[in-house]
Amino acid sequence: MSSEYDISLSIIVPVHKVQGYLRQCLDSLLVPDVPNLEIIAIDDASPDACGEILDEYAERDSRVKVRHLTDNVGLGEARNVGFDMATGDYVWFFDSDDYATEGAVKAICDRLAETRPDVLMFDYARSYWNGRVKRSIINHLFREPPAPEVFTLADRPSLLEMFTSVWNRAIRREFMIEHGLRFNSGYYEDVSITYPVLMAAERVSFLDRVCYVYRQRRSGAITKTASAKHFDAFDQYDRIFAFMDHLGPRMDRFRPVMFDRTIWHLLVIIERADRVYPSEKQRFFAEMTKTYNRYKPTGHVPPDDEPGLAEKHRAIERGDFKAWERLNTPKLATKAKKRGRKVRRLQKQGVLRSKEVAKERYYAMRRHMPIEENLAVFAAYWYRGYSCNPAAIYEKVREIAPHIRCVWIVKPGARKTMPEGVEYVVAGSAEYYRTLAAAKYFVNNVNFPDNLVKRPGQVHLETQHGTPLKKMGLDQMEYPVGAADMDFKALIERSDRWDFLLSANPLMSEAWERGFPCKYELLEIGYPRNDRLVRATPDEQARLRDELGVPEGKTAILYAPTHRDYQRRYAPMFDIGRVMEQLGDDHVLLLRAHYYYKLKNMAADLGWNEDQVIDVSKHPSVEDLMIASDALLTDYSSVMFDYANLGKPIVIYANDWETYKLTRGVNFDLTEFPPGVVAYAESELVDAFASRAAWGDAAAKNLEAFRARFCPWDDGNAAERAVRRVFLGEELPPMPAPAAPSAASSTAPDPA
Template identity: 75%
Template sequence: MSVIVPVHKVQGYIRQCLDSILDPDLPNLEVIAVDDRSPDGCGEILDEFAERDSRVRVRHLEENVGLGHARNVGLDMATGDYVWFFDSDDYATEGAVRAIIDRLEETRPDVLLFDYARAYWNGRVKRSVINHLFREPPAPDVFTLEERPSVLEMMMTAWNKAIRREFLLEQDLRFSGGYYEDLNVTYPILMAAERLSLLDRVCYIYRQRRRGAITRTTGAKHFDAFAQYDRVFDFMDRLGSKADPFRPLMFDRTIWHLLVIIERGDRVHDADNERFFAEMSKTYAKYEPEGHEPPDPEDKPFLADKHRMIKANDYRGFQRVRAQEAKHKARRKGHKITRAGRRGVRLSKDLAKERPYYRMQRRLPIDENLAVFAAYWFRGYACNPAAIYEKVRELAPHIRPVWVVKPGGRKTMPEGVDYVVFGSADYYRTLARAKYFVNNVNFPDEYVKRPGQVHMMTQHGTPLKKMGLDQMDYPVGANDMDFKALITRSDRWDYLLSSNPLSTEAWERGFPCDYEMLEIGYPRNDRLVNAIGDEEQRTALRAEFGVPAGATAILYAPTHRDYQRRYSPMFDIGRVMDQLGDDHVLLLRAHYYYKIANLAADMGWPEGRVIDVSRHPSVEDLAIASDALLTDYSSIMFDYANLGKPIVIYANDWETYKLTRGVNFDLTATPPGVVATTEDELVEAFVSRAAWSDAAAKDLANFKARFCPWDDGHAAERAVRRMFLGEKVPNPPQ
């Protein structure tokens, strides 16, 4: 079987798509991926798959031709007995490819139809509403459309069918351009087939993306449906009398689909509705079969009236019927409206509790030169926002930046940095009046984004772990997260920073909102890149931390474990430091989730050999001062790689972490250096100097090339020029 996958602007989904198809136990499979001049990282991802799996063939098109024509390119390349046209943002269910191939071998049909489910962005998965057609009445293994005409009522897409390739070529059918490129292929093959077969199994997951679906894009391109149905009826004319039994049902399906397009409200512009309706009337007059029986007025009164109005080309009458139908539905759902009304009352009460001062301030003009900065839930001055803040003061001196901090964070604020305390009147006034907002996490739910305010989300690390909506499959890591509320907060973003291609893929999946992705590198890493070779700075920082001259300083920065209630070191730090010897020092940086006064002293670890730097405000200082990094799954590894210094990964609970938190790639297969899974291996990595070996250096270079391609010391400048100065910046950097 040849699986044909046209690819365009789906870099967040294409890996799952291909992984779901490429069953490792199916050698008689080829995947033909057609890169339809995708402007994102899809082409590189496809090449990556082709390099490691000989069953994948990639064709890069020189210009964008659209889904239908890209399928034709793949069909011309295909060599399989059967072809399966697969959309690149969807995925197959586990075992589906094998089940389809097994059914094809059993029945040898011209067309095999199988079922699908819709997967919604909120995690809900729902099987097709017509799944009963696979069972009622029971179908023989092989049949014709005349024997089972209800097959025409199944989804008219290409992706729920495996088609015998020679049969398809014999019909001289090609996919066309436009939004409804499937129709002139999928209906005709059912009519022409001598052998049809069904597989009563959900094989395909049709992703209902929150944004980006072209068929839910309002515009004139939906008029394309008329040309596609013209092609279907032309094919029926060529079939002659063989098609006669299908004409009534095909006609009803056509009108049904055109009604869906005009009535959904998100496809045809209101100004074009009357013109679309007129084209429907022409189609009705042109293709209504002789003796056609319209819908039964007793059974479906509104549908019967709509047919009558379409046939008469009475648009005003059609509007009246729709209005009557809407009133009828509203009356039937009256009890639901009452409950919704009560919810509205409760919402109004909630709004009444809103701080009057904040509400009053939002009525005043926005200060075009005021900017709000925050990091880590108002913990203090840090991370990407701090780097952008410093560049704002340099490049946009007309902007007045103000930080938001919690009361406990005031003492950590650098001298000369203006700030307001979270919850104060100054805070609410600043929140209400500022033009710009920069944060590495979301602002609280009480923040109301006013028209004209601009928000930049910087994030605070490259996502090795699953983030956003991707966490829905990992309830331990999600920890009862309200994903609807998360997406509502994320809808505020105007700009979202990405530090590397992996981040772009993860953010597009995890936060499917309407922002501009800035693939510009991480501003906080500018300092690391610019500090390379600065021995004076490094020496001063080591003295500040108490690192003895000549000692190897290891920065130990582990991540948070969602399956742990409190911080617990993953190895015996005292024992490991004893084995490393007096010439090694551990700079211990506990995750900020843990409130620990002085972990080193509390645990009785060697004095002066384990230095607790958890409260130091700048992790960049620690990275510059150290000689090597020891971490597990923390995003610090991606930043630290810029320095070119050794990295050791301690992955003793990798399988547990994968299952509970979810990961975006296999760190143990493509590490930034040595990977240790036991204490003995961890000690050996440093004692034997394996962390400094040529092999480790090669792994680090590959890791840096993959995950630090845009960190060149100018990321903060690009962020400021784009957001505060309104300039276009290279995206990603050249």
């Protein structure tokens, strides 16, 4: 393989339960200008869609090599498997939920070619779930004092102060083999590699550049999980000091630095609230004392660069757990400061009106009453009425779990829309608060209000209300136009109440993992609201067309556009009257405006021919409209993913696709992987229907590929699966993997 480089790089990526982040990771590494590159991805028996994503990338790019493991072996052993497969001159061990910065891979290869080191160190940044990105706090070590092109640990002992992860360095492969360096199992498998490579290296080089972004996930990091496995750190540091013994007397000068680094890390582990169980802290501390006295260098002086650190060292040395506890107790002043902030926040909010205070007191009082084990609350679209996934689940609860009493919450104005026989309470009423306090189950397709308090024992099922072509949740932070003034902290606090979150397809699963990083169980079961579509019959279609007033023999096009965040008010993206005039009397448009828009009768208000344009914006069931229609016209609405289940034509009008991508953000390129015909201009839109291209072979192939990818679990039984898992507590068998995208019918979607 020819290249401007005569060195090659193998990037080893162990993969386990990171389906929401894996595409960004791989995309950041597969740069086009570095051909002497191989990505070795180890699927460590990942239970989610990671394996399918890896295979998809391997099919597209020959530089990706995938190994699927049948058993979960852990990060260390998975890295060893990848290392044994590697052929590059250098290896870079990369975590699959992180990503490289733009230009990083090329910059690393350039530096490797220039300096030919045993180890190349480069900088990293931490990316936090709230959108903050911060360069490493040790970045000054790359410049103080200025480093030569290559050096050793003896020239720069501060190397041992660098972060103990293996992903901030590229290592010469033969060098690792010569020194027998392999990863161990356990939580801290990096430690026994990161320090030894620096100790043994005869040539170290620096790249003063942020190349790696370390994602500080809100949940999912094993080292941030309380477990007895954190005791693994002691074995790993034993290996470090044994390696120093192996290298001989030349390591003596580094023992004080390595010793202080060891105690620093052990203190981090024991002092973080999310690592060692409180009941195990004294035992962990006793192991620290053993480590301290086993490896303490002669003449060691405890460091005093942090307040109380020297005292902590002395407490560890003499095994005085109570003294360490006193030194580690949070100060009362900190608590007082937090109380002061809370008081000031309440002052800013102002005094609540007495009626609201009375409601909150009543709600608080009712929360002391027992939970009613067979009471379930249902809601949809901010209490707008009976619809969507909650309605489908409600109907199935009534069928197979009739012992559950189901109560809907609606706004006062929505009472008249409720079906006969459906019990409901009005939001804000005394019965509303009593029901919130008492219910065992909560089902909604949006979040409940902030003032809802989730009691221990209550169960929340979040269904969402569509497949997210657009960015959702925390993903919106990069798109301020779409996010507007959204409070992401409050959003995540609301989402923390979820026990279950529905997913209808792998794209949805990936998006929810990134957008809502909370501790729910992801139910990959299909969409309950689509059960009707899968089971729809010609007789049902005929009945619904008659109810809507669609003349017999006419082609009924359902037009369901989405909301655009960059528009303040509704403005059609094409001249509806002119388009319908060109299509002729044999076409009827069922106009379903987004519910954000408040118009009484759009056709009448805007002067369109009401014989051709039927305004169905206020129709209570979009499923009825989908079944009644002959084809769908939309832009970027999630309705396309539902409609695909019907197997009927879909036309995408994407005249502002680039603007929508920039302002709202999308999860894949719809124009590259459409469910049918894509039109960019009004004339193309007319032609799609007038020429019957929407019913043609090319459109049908696109729809087939789209349906295989985005409707894999919609088999008519999604609602039943939801009820059995949530309300009846049954375990569900895994759903079948979706079919891989067909290269013959369309290209695979590239996440944007």
